[in-house]
Amino acid sequence: MSLPRHTAAGPAVGVRVDAGGRMGVGHAVRCLALTQEMRGRGVDVTVYGSLDVPWVRNGYERAGVPVESPGKILDATLTHVVIDGYDVPASLGESLRSNGIHVTALVDDAFGAHQIADLYVDQNYGAQPHIGGPAGSTALAGVPYALFRDEILAARSAEAHAADGVPRVLAVFGGTDPFGASDLLVPMLLDTGEPLQLLVLCPDPDRADHLRALPRAAGQEVEVVASVPDIAAAAAASDLAVSAAGSTVWELLTIGTPTAVVCVVDNQEPGYRATTDDGLVLPAGRLPALAAGDAAERSAAVAALRRLLTEPELRTSLRVGGMRLFDGRGRARVADAMGVRKPEGSA
Structure with a gap:
């Protein structure tokens, strides 16, 4: 069964990420940096995942970002989704893209690179752009795209x-x-x-x-x-x-x-x-x-x-x-590459 096509009046971003346990907090922390950049541009952001580390969850709350269960992402009205997690199935990105949603995958070398996305970002020192994404996808790599929190x-x-x-x-x-x-x-x-x-x-x-x-x-x-x-x-x-x-x-x-x-x-x-x-x-x-x-x-x-x-x-x-x-401007470069701009009429 095909999913309904998602539409939104302005940019609306979903972030699929988890934190806690043996996975640690690194994925959620770099997503928080990108979230803060997009919130600074007046863009609505929602996290879909489990944030079991209080200080990480509090960081999203201070940014005015709600946290929902992962399963709700397929029913949300979104224009863009960021996926950061080695265990998130490639079917998620594939489903989102089939419904007109721009998907960004944050990867670490081969880890997470199985995801189906429009944009791949590897922020690590010495990283090479991901090869093997779908036709028309873009890959960014290296320290110019490192994501840092406020x-x-x-x-x-x-x-x-x-x-x-x-x-x-x-x-x-x-x-x-x-x-x-x-x-x-x-x-x-x-x-x-x-x-x-x-x-x-x-x-x-x-x-x-x-x-x-x-x-x-x-x-x-x-x-x-x-x-x-x-x-x-x-x-x-x-x-x-x-x-x-x-x-x-x-x-x-x-x-x-x-x-x-x-x-x-x-x-x-x-x-x-x-x-x-x-x-x-x-x-x-x-x-x-x-x-x-x-x-x-x-x-x-x-x-x-x-x-x-x-x-x-x-x-x-x-x-x-x-x-x-590291010049600290990586999150702005990634948001630009995603095509996330301030909504029309926003300050």
Whole structure:
């Protein structure tokens, strides 16, 4: 049975995305950035998905965006849909396009690229435009199309703090740390033996208690929190960060926070290789190898972390390079490529 053709008086955008559990928050956070851009253009946006992380859901609510169940998207009156999720079936994009709706798919290399869309966007460093979409489709790739939330852009514009004394370190492994990266990376930071003031984001209470109890050397302070009111501001106030090699890395580079990254899952491998090979970030290892007790992987990662803690000139170089590469205007470019303009008569 064919679906009714969708029409709308002006642009009306649906976003199909989820957050929470083992999928983390990266998909929903970059969609939030694009949503904020479209809301700034006076465009109506509705999210169709499960947002089980309170701060992510609150971000959409502050933007005035309702959240509906995924199944409702096929009955909505929409002109454009953004799909971001590796497990969303290609039949969704195909059905929407057959009813005259412009579909944008956010992808990461081959992950998510099965979707049937009019526009494919891969925001990752070193990405190549997707090949294999339907006839007439367009593909954008690379850092000019990186999507950043209002909070990231505000932190980028803030005056840089003067680094002095013991380095302030932010450790963040996705919004939920779904693979327990903090269990391995926090001990590695402490094993450098270098003084530090470490702030760890860890929403799991039992894991947080374990991290607080870890032995530490003189001059090492550790604070473990479930969340912070403004992660971007926390990053901007830090001398360096340790992060999973997902979309958070692009945010840290945009803000100008020198970063070491750990590759947590397979879909992060292309970005991990590209950014570490080109010296944009330092390598903190691959989580599966670290978890398996690979001594060489761990030793190399600890050495990289020690360099980041002890070499201010290196941190300055990483800060300048990251901010030069990411200009913060990617979300406007993607909205333009979607053809989403302010409705006629809007301010």
